[in-house]
Amino acid sequence: MTQARSPIRSFEEFREYSLWYLHDVGLNVPDLLENEYKIVLGPVRGETIPFGDYAGTPKWKAPSEFPKGEWNGRDIHQILSNLANIQGDTEFGSNEQQVGLWDSAPSDYDRKILMSVIKEEFRHGWQMGWFATETLKTDHAFLTAKTLLERRSGRGANARLLGAFNNPITDWIGMYCFLEFMDRDGGSQLSLLQDSSVMALSRSMTFMLREEAKHLRSGQQGFERMLAAGKLPVDLLQKYVNLFAPLGYDLHGGERSTNALIYYKLGLKGFYPAQRGQDYTGERARDYIDPHLYEDLLHREANSAAYSYQFLDLRLGGALRDINKELLNAVTVTFYKRTLEKHFADFNRIIETAYPAGTPKMVLPSIRWHRAEPSTYAHERYDIHGAPIATEREYEAYRLANLPGPADAERLQEVFATKDWIAPPEADVYKELTHTKPGDDVFFRTVFGTKRRSRYTKRLPDAAGGAAPDPAASAAEAAPAKAAPAENLWSFMDREAGA
Numbered sequence: 001m002t003q004a005r006s007p008i009r010s011f012e013e014f015r016e017y018s019l020w021y022l023h024d025v026g027l028n029v030p031d032l033l034e035n036e037y038k039i040v041l042g043p044v045r046g047e048t049i050p051f052g053d054y055a056g057t058p059k060w061k062a063p064s065e066f067p068k069g070e071w072n073g074r075d076i077h078q079i080l081s082n083l084a085n086i087q088g089d090t091e092f093g094s095n096e097q098q099v100g101l102w103d104s105a106p107s108d109y110d111r112k113i114l115m116s117v118i119k120e121e122f123r124h125g126w127q128m129g130w131f132a133t134e135t136l137k138t139d140h141a142f143l144t145a146k147t148l149l150e151r152r153s154g155r156g157a158n159a160r161l162l163g164a165f166n167n168p169i170t171d172w173i174g175m176y177c178f179l180e181f182m183d184r185d186g187g188s189q190l191s192l193l194q195d196s197s198v199m200a201l202s203r204s205m206t207f208m209l210r211e212e213a214k215h216l217r218s219g220q221q222g223f224e225r226m227l228a229a230g231k232l233p234v235d236l237l238q239k240y241v242n243l244f245a246p247l248g249y250d251l252h253g254g255e256r257s258t259n260a261l262i263y264y265k266l267g268l269k270g271f272y273p274a275q276r277g278q279d280y281t282g283e284r285a286r287d288y289i290d291p292h293l294y295e296d297l298l299h300r301e302a303n304s305a306a307y308s309y310q311f312l313d314l315r316l317g318g319a320l321r322d323i324n325k326e327l328l329n330a331v332t333v334t335f336y337k338r339t340l341e342k343h344f345a346d347f348n349r350i351i352e353t354a355y356p357a358g359t360p361k362m363v364l365p366s367i368r369w370h371r372a373e374p375s376t377y378a379h380e381r382y383d384i385h386g387a388p389i390a391t392e393r394e395y396e397a398y399r400l401a402n403l404p405g406p407a408d409a410e411r412l413q414e415v416f417a418t419k420d421w422i423a424p425p426e427a428d429v430y431k432e433l434t435h436t437k438p439g440d441d442v443f444f445r446t447v448f449g450t451k452r453r454s455r456y457t458k459r460l461p462d463a464a465g466g467a468a469p470d471p472a473a474s475a476a477e478a479a480p481a482k483a484a485p486a487e488n489l490w491s492f493m494d495r496e497a498g499a
């Protein structure tokens, strides 16, 4: 395929283009334009690659040190630029999903959370643009950087790559669900990349994770505050949870994924680093994979003919470190779910004090419920507890009754009108924005200011009109497989890799 040459060939140009982006998506408000953005490379835990085929050798500091070869038909440059493409796409995409919430913020505190999250996600998008333009520097990477700023959440052929980043977030329950469930997957992915074999990625994660921790805390706190106020019907919040939890599971990728295996081999992503300084990989595999998932993986392996994936040779019987590395997403999603289980125990304690006795508790849905491709559970019918539902008809009725619908929107308008439907915070998560620390290297410090206009507004004629410049030649090239609305994280990669 012939590839359009990107006019964005350095971070300087990406930075200039990102000013056009801020104006184009309506993020050209003083608070954002006067904020300082920077590229930060933090210290890393180790200089050597901790896992995979290159374990024990020094992390790669420049592309000239990358291994040569092909993995599922792609070289490491392409694998990395796709990774930057997807990671960066989610950062900018979430900004576009959240921008409409400004006016409906229930309090100044919530508005401050929104603005802080947008600032930091924009910076994360920058960090990926920097990685593409200043580390990778291939034609594919330059095009990736350009399209990161040209795709738009929910915009047809020019949409963001993953379905979860194309659904508009229309209210503040959705916002806190997004931070608690979707952003938390972002946290999982960044955690995996912090030990990456590629030094620039590994060093990028240090500061990103410091920022991300506040997004996640804001989401958890949002739930605590909504429940503490005691106004929001718990059954209604449960419906939001039923919608968002499986999207969060899906974002972790297929439970069996050849990409996970390739990432492991290349040392890009490995076992989830949940227990610092403590190697849990020698423990029993069955203790680190969600019980429903563990049971189902064993069943599928034993009955592989009945399933579309080949569940062979999973090596689940022994130590975690010996499992088939195609199952690494199953381990990561388990850590994610266990964190949420702890939060839900706290949420239910709040319900006991803030709601009348007998109010039903909240349920964190089973990993089986309402899953989409590339999950092994896609197209299967379960309820939120993980019990099978016999017929398509029963399942449709169950889905309608347990996901947010038009009648709920009306009930919500009444709740939102009460104003005190969400309690004030006990502590301010954003008392300060995230600071750099000694040991961090900081580049490209930028305050755009409200007066400055991007030179790309003139150079790319369509830009001023709001449409992305030349989307057909750019988005289509960097993302040849256009996202379908229901697509989920890594399915783009899985499909590209022919998995």
Ligand SMILES: [Fe+2]
Pocket (backbone or CB within 6 Å): 091, 120, 121, 124, 186, 212
């Ligand atoms: Fe982010």
Ligand SMILES: [Fe+2]
Pocket (backbone or CB within 6 Å): 121, 183, 186, 212, 215
């Ligand atoms: Fe985030």
